[in-house]
Amino acid sequence: MEAVIFFVGAAAALAGALGVIAARNPVHSALFLLMTLVSMSVFFLLLEADLVAIIQIVVYASAIVVLFIFVITLLGVDEKEARIEPLRFQRPLAIGFGALLFAQIVVIAGNDWATGQRSVVGPLDDDERSGNVRRVAETLFTEYIWAFEITAVLLVIAVVGGVILARRSGHRPSAEASNA
Amino acid sequence: MPEIEIPEITASYYLILAALLFTIGAVGLLLRRNTLVMFMCIELMLNAANLTFVTFAKELDDIGGQVIVFFTLVVAAAEVAVGLAIIVAIFRRRPDVTADDINLLKG
Numbered sequence: 001m002e003a004v005i006f007f008v009g010a011a012a013a014l015a016g017a018l019g020v021i022a023a024r025n026p027v028h029s030a031l032f033l034l035m036t037l038v039s040m041s042v043f044f045l046l047l048e049a050d051l052v053a054i055i056q057i058v059v060y061a062s063a064i065v066v067l068f069i070f071v072i073t074l075l076g077v078d079e080k081e082a083r084i085e086p087l088r089f090q091r092p093l094a095i096g097f098g099a100l101l102f103a104q105i106v107v108i109a110g111n112d113w114a115t116g117q118r119s120v121v122g123p124l125d126d127d128e129r130s131g132n133v134r135r136v137a138e139t140l141f142t143e144y145i146w147a148f149e150i151t152a153v154l155l156v157i158a159v160v161g162g163v164i165l166a167r168r169s170g171h172r173p174s175a176e177a178s179n180a
Numbered sequence: 181m182p183e184i185e186i187p188e189i190t191a192s193y194y195l196i197l198a199a200l201l202f203t204i205g206a207v208g209l210l211l212r213r214n215t216l217v218m219f220m221c222i223e224l225m226l227n228a229a230n231l232t233f234v235t236f237a238k239e240l241d242d243i244g245g246q247v248i249v250f251f252t253l254v255v256a257a258a259e260v261a262v263g264l265a266i267i268v269a270i271f272r273r274r275p276d277v278t279a280d281d282i283n284l285l286k287g
Contacts (some may be wrong), residue, residue: 093220121244
């Protein structure tokens with residue numbers, strides 16, 4: 001049963017990924033991306049990462065894809081992507097480099113270079129305090145509390161930076177406030 | 181009816197799938213010129229990395245792999261917020277969002 005789910009999910013994920021780079025229309029790309037992201041959430045469920053699977057749907061599939069579609073509607077659909085290539089041979093070279101990259105990843109993984117130590121941070125499931133959400137929360141708020149606080153700062157900086165970048169420049173803030 | 185052998189899904193299957201998705205994202209980043217689609221390709225690559233993390237979390241029985249996914253998610257969200265703001269800011273100055281047109285710094 002797990003094999004069936006895996007292969008159906010893998011087909012959907014790969015089809016979605018190829019659709020993202022093949023679709024002419026950016027809206028279609030965004031919808032193909034959504035297909036891949038939902039399939040990923042199925043894999044996370046298969047790998048016993050319940051909380052990550054739900055967060056994947058909530059954050060990626062809703063928030064990030066909606067943000068993409070929002071910006072596409074704001075900017076207008078631009079289908080006339082350049083057919084002329086400023087760099088000659090860019091397409092074949094890109095596909096060649098892609099094949100090379102894939103071969104490198106497989107060789108590295110196949111040579112056991114990426115070995116790991118078992119259970120450095122803590123086991124997936126604890127007998128006394130079981131439950132994936134509880135285990136993730138405990139680790140996040142004990143072992144990784146410092147990193148967690150830093151991500152809060154990172155998000156604030158990103159949001160403030162986004163607001164400043166997207167604000168219409170050339171106006172004084174007071175003039176803008178009175179116009180609005 | 182011939183018996184179909186159903187393979188057991190090991191970590192290698194997930195890792196190969198993650199490698200394929202990462203490669204597709206990287207190739208897309210090189211092939212496409214539309215900056216929005218390039219961003220989606222970066223999201224694909226980040227997702228492939230997340231799949232690797234979760235696979236190793238299961239394989240090595242380590243909760244750390246799942247916790248790291250949250251930090252990747254935060255970085256992805258911050259990247260999308262700033263990146264889309266940059267695209268909107270560029271769009272104000274010129275009418276389309278093709279990467280080839282943004283060449284003012286070309287040497």
